[in-house]
Every structure is written in structure tokens, then in C-alpha cells.
Amino acid sequence: MSVVKEFTKGLWQELPPFRLVLGLCPTLAVTTMAKNGLGMGLATTFVLINSNVIVSVLRKIIPGKVRIASYIVVIASFVVMAELLLQAYWYPMYEELGIFVPLIVVNCIILGRAEAFASKNPIVHSLADGLGIGLGFTISLTILGGIREILGTGEFFSMAVMWPSYEPFSFMVKAPGAFVCLGFLLGLMNIISRRRPAH
């Protein structure tokens, strides 16, 4: 498969979290606002690209038996870096995301890509894969956050977008709204993918 294909598959065929139902905790937890979804997506993409590249570089050195532990150490190192970078340069976002920044380490998308892709493929392909999946995840989280923010508060990226008399539907920014909203989006994905058969 070509490098371009590795990149684009993350945007539709294997789009997380809709096509690959993985990494649900950050997806549900931080998407009360489009901005938080974007921030979480970018932080995850940073970790995903770097861990994919490092795992791919070391794929012939890491012994098979301890590979999962080694991947976790690589991922955790980059998560600590992401934590420190956020603290230094984007502190309000670090506060907003809270506990979910350290929890990027147990996002199954990242470990999944290391095990299923980066450990078997050359560096450039792994980089493209990380970039594609990360970008897909970022877009999905921003869309989910956008829908919940618009319906729940009447704003989008903190700008009022609904008519002035709009009554905010606060259910959407609470926990149940997250699950229901994601459920409907997954149903929508089912409809779209049935109309557009896999090619």
C-alpha cells in the first residue's frame, strides 16, 4: 500500500472513534466543547505520530515477548512530554482536559496502532498512518464537541450561533448526552456506509 493510502484510510475506512470504536473515554469526556475536542485530538495526534515513528524505528530491536510493555513505555514517555508541553504553552487547555491528559497513555487507539501497524511497517508508512488516524480522531472529536456545544449551550467555539431566544439543551453537555449523541452519530455512520459500499 502506498504512503498516501496509509494516510487517507484514517480519514474514512478506519476513522476513529466512529469506524473503529476505540478510545471512547476521551471521546465522551472532553467533547462538551468543540475547542476541547480539538485540543484533545491534537494532543493524541502528537503522541500517536511520535510513538508510531519510534516503535517503527525500534521494531527489529524490541523482542517479541516484551513488546507490549515496551510500547507502553514509549507511549507513556510521549504522554509525559505532551503533559509538560500543554502545561507550558497552553495552560487553560491543560486545566480543561484535566485527568484525561495523563489518560492518553491508555487510549487503546495508540497502543492498537503500535501493535497492529507500526511494529510491522517502515518509518514513513507509520508516520503517514499516525498522521491520518490522528487527524481523523481530531476531526471526529471536534465535530462531536461542536454538536454538543451548539445544542447544549447555543455556542460554537464560544461564539453564539443560535437565535437569541434559543433555550440551551443542557442535557447534551452532561454525561447522558455524550452517550446518546455518539450513539446517533454511529447510527448515521451506518446509514452513510450502507449508501456508499466499501471500495
Place this chain on the structure above:
Amino acid sequence: MSEYLLLIVSAILVSNIVLARYLGNCPFLGVSQKMDTAVGMGMAVIFVVTLAGMITWVVQYAILNPLGLEYLRTIAFILVIASLVQLVEMFLQKSIPALYKALGIFLPLITTNCAVLGIAIINIQEEYDFMHTVVFSFASGVGFTLAMVLLASLRERFPTARIPTTFAGMPIAMITVGLLALAFLGFTGLVD
């Protein structure tokens, strides 16, 4: 004593680990199709989360804080949890084979269950002392099991329900969880 009781009620009902704190959703949705696997996973989580909560608390206050290495918390905790799960697995296999048979397949999955790492981090962030850590970790595990058992008992009825094909599988499960979370929202304000 009443303080611990409040902590337990709040961890199980008011801020349920899955339905209000959004932790541990992957195993929650992944293995809740059947009641017996749901119970097995729940028990394994209670066991590991309580042990992990205690050990990570000791690691934080006996190793990381005195050495000024707080920024390494994430990496230290995940390593502790991964090796703990491995040890528990080996220990159960050798000494309590019956329990190993019941929990065996769920144990490796627990390393990437974000509820375990999440609770360990919450214990530190809330600055709980050791007893609070033990109680809170255990109660959160029980809350996870409760949510899991509730969802499994609902999902066991899906095959006989007429679900639109568009929503079959994951979407309807997600919406069911949403309704379950809505019910749990009713506990808000029970404990301050």
C-alpha cells in the same frame, strides 16, 4: 465512619466511574454482551483497582514526592499497573486456580482499562489519605461492576427486541448507556 459511607455512596452512585466520570468505557461496552462475562470483568476490576490504588499511593508518597519526580507520575503509574496485573495473573494461576479460571481472560485486558489508571490519579489529585484511597478505589470498582451488570442485563434482551438495523450493535448500546446515565443523573445532590 459516616465520612467513609458518604465516600462509598458518592463513588458508586453519584459520580459513578463509568456513567458520570467517563472512565473505563472500552471494556464497559466491549464485554457487556453477556451477564457472566460482565460479572467476571467486574470482579477482576474490583480486585486490580483496589490493589493498584494502594500501591500507586505508596509509590507517589514514598518514592516520587521525596525525590521530586512528580512529573513522572503517568509513566510510573502505568508501569506499576502493568506489572501488577502480570503478577496478579501469575499468582492466581499458581495459588488460586479456581479464581484464575474465572478471571483469567479478563486480567490482561485490565492494563489498558483507563478506570484503573484514572482512579489511581484521582486518589492523588484529591489528596486522599491511605484509608480514603483504599475505600474510594474499592467503591469505584463496585460502581464499575454495578454499571456493567445493569448494562449486561439490558443488552441480553437485545436479540429479542426489534431494533432498527441502522442502530443494531454499537449505536443502540451507546444510547442505552445514555439512558442509564440519565437515570444515574438522578442521584446528583445525594452527597455534596
